[in-house]
Amino acid sequence: MxxxxxxxxxxxxxxxxxxxxxxxxxxxxxxxxxxxxxxxxxxxxxxxxxxxxxxxxxxxxxxxxxxxxxxxxxxxxxxxxxxxxxxxxxxxxxxxxxxxxxxxxIGMVFQDPMTSLNPVLTVGRQLTEGLLAHGRAGGRRAARARAAELLADVGLPDPKGALDRYPHELSGGMRQRVVIAIALSGDxxxxxxxxxxxxxxxxxxxxxxxxxxxxxxxxxxxxxxxxxxxxxxxxxxxxxxxxxxxxxxxxxxxxxxxxxxxxxxxxxxxxxxxxxxDDDGADGAPAERxxxxxxxxxxxxxxxxxxxxxxxxxxxxxxxxxxxxxxxxxxxxxxxxxxxxxxxxxxxxxxxxxxxxx
Incomplete structure (x- = not known):
């Protein structure tokens, strides 16, 4: 190389x-x-x-x-x-x-979290998969704990509970936070x-x-x-x-x-x-846009x-x-x-x- x-x-x-x-x-x-x-x-x-x-x-x-x-x-x-x-x-x-x-x-965040997240796997499964694949957790229990920490880092409410939820159960903003957490899981x-x-x-x-x-x-x-x-x-x-x-x-x-x-x-x-x-004009009226x-x-x-x-x-x-x-x-x-x-x-x-x- x-x-x-x-x-x-x-x-x-x-x-x-x-x-x-x-x-x-x-x-x-x-x-x-x-x-x-x-x-x-x-x-x-x-x-x-x-x-x-x-x-x-x-x-x-x-x-x-x-x-x-x-x-x-x-x-x-x-x-x-x-x-x-x-x-x-x-x-x-x-x-x-x-x-x-x-x-x-390199982490990647795509435009649509509903197409970049697997709809039939839980959030926790999708987060731990990358952690385990890249050797960033000592086992499934440690990977799950780390996944909850990542969800907390991106501001997802109830991060431990979110691990067992599916993408369709989350709002668009919450799904995008999950995608960002996955992208950041490998530091x-x-x-x-x-x-x-x-x-x-x-x-x-x-x-x-x-x-x-x-x-x-x-x-x-x-x-x-x-x-x-x-x-x-x-x-x-x-x-x-x-x-x-x-x-x-x-x-x-x-x-x-x-x-x-x-x-x-x-x-x-x-x-x-x-x-x-609009910025105000000299007479205090809105300036023409x-x-x-x-x-x-x-x-x-x-x-x-x-x-x-x-x-x-x-x-x-x-x-x-x-x-x-x-x-x-x-x-x-x-x-x-x-x-x-x-x-x-x-x-x-x-x-x-x-x-x-x-």
Whole structure:
């Protein structure tokens, strides 16, 4: 097994140790319509204690990119690149090796707990199964005691009683807490949350977000948060990576990307985000709220991506003739903070000072 990074490796997050380093990740699938290029050259890193959010529309490749890391894609998918975790390449591991990592070094929280939990097994059985498989309990009695502790850690009421309940007997928020407890049962260095709060109401969503943040602060876990909800990103992430058409079109700190977006797609996403409150005007009356701006058109199919910039057919700016035929590389944006701010556009500096479509 190739050694890719060691424990001294660092990420842009303040020199902290890197727990995951993804380089040039690509996923292709042959279909009746041709080869679908679902993920195209994705690179990013996650440090201990850091939250990296991956955002974009449905079909942008967010979920596929993390499923590829854990070997959860169907066998006909072709995956290439490297994904260094604890000095080893996840993409080069055998299925047996990946089983030692999944649920142990890396925890995964899926979007729908009703499909990720087995409906015919009790909560206790599903929690203890992982503990016993990874040798984290001395026997079934010790595993059951540890399972109750995990449920208490994630704030589930009556954790001992919950061990004997089935998933359908729990609310959506309680089921998601169970899924998080399972993901954390192996003391993972990395937690991947794929749309983990999308199906929950806003109150439960806030509780889950605070739960993950608290556990992260306590254990120093790196988090990859896959979402299309920019409100969640603003409140939880340190860095954000914006995906479109299987490519990263912008990345940087949350403050830089939200305050000075340099790619027209990022600006389009932010323009479609409603304000949570109105600032008072000079006379004390509510200030006029800006209109929401929709992004025209639809994302390209992965079997027919544009030759140039992947966003060019929908771009309201059309600021450079090269966009139609050349793929702009990710380049640094002027004025970024200590965390690198990059955008895949030929005119990012100009866009930062103007409204899209102006």
């Amino acid at each position: 190739n050694q890719l990074v060691d424990d001294a490796a660092t990420s842009p997050a303040g020199g902290r140790r890197t727990v995951l380093d993804v380089r040039d990740l690509r996923v292709q699938v042959d279909t009746a319509r041709g080869t679908a290029a679902i993920v195209n050259g994705l690179s990013y890193s996650v440090a201990a204690g850091e939250t990296v959010a991956v955002v974009g529309e449905s079909g942008s490749g967010k979920s596929v990119s993390v499923m590829a890391l854990l070997g959860l894609l169907p066998g006909h998918a072709r995956v290439s690149g490297t994904a260094a975790f604890r000095g080893r390449d996840l993409l080069a591991m055998s299925e047996a090796e990946l089983r030692t990592v999944r649920g142990n070094g 993972p260095a990395l937690l991947i949350a794929d749309e983990a709060t999308t199906a929950l109401d806003v109150t439960v969503q806030a509780q889950i977000l605070e739960l993950v943040a608290g556990l992260q602060r306590e254990h120093g876990t790196g988090v990859v948060w896959i979402t299309h909800d920019l409100g969640v990103v603003a409140g939880t992430a340190d860095r954000v990576l914006v995906m479109y058409g299987g490519r990263c079109v912008e990345d940087g700190s949350v403050d830089d990307v939200f305050e000075t977006p340099a790619h027209p797609y990022t600006r389009g996403l932010l323009g479609a985000l409603p304000a949570l409150h 800006p209109d929401l701006v929709a992004i025209g058109g639809t994302p390209p199919p992965p079997t027919d991506l544009p030759a140039g910039c992947v966003f060019w057919p929908r771009c309201p700016v059309r600021g450079d003739e090269r966009c139609a035929t050349e793929q702009p590389p990710l380049v640094p944006v002027r004025g970024g903070g200590p965390v690198p701010h990059r955008a895949a556009t030929f005119y990012g500096d100009r866009l930062q000072q103007a409204e899209v479509g102006a």
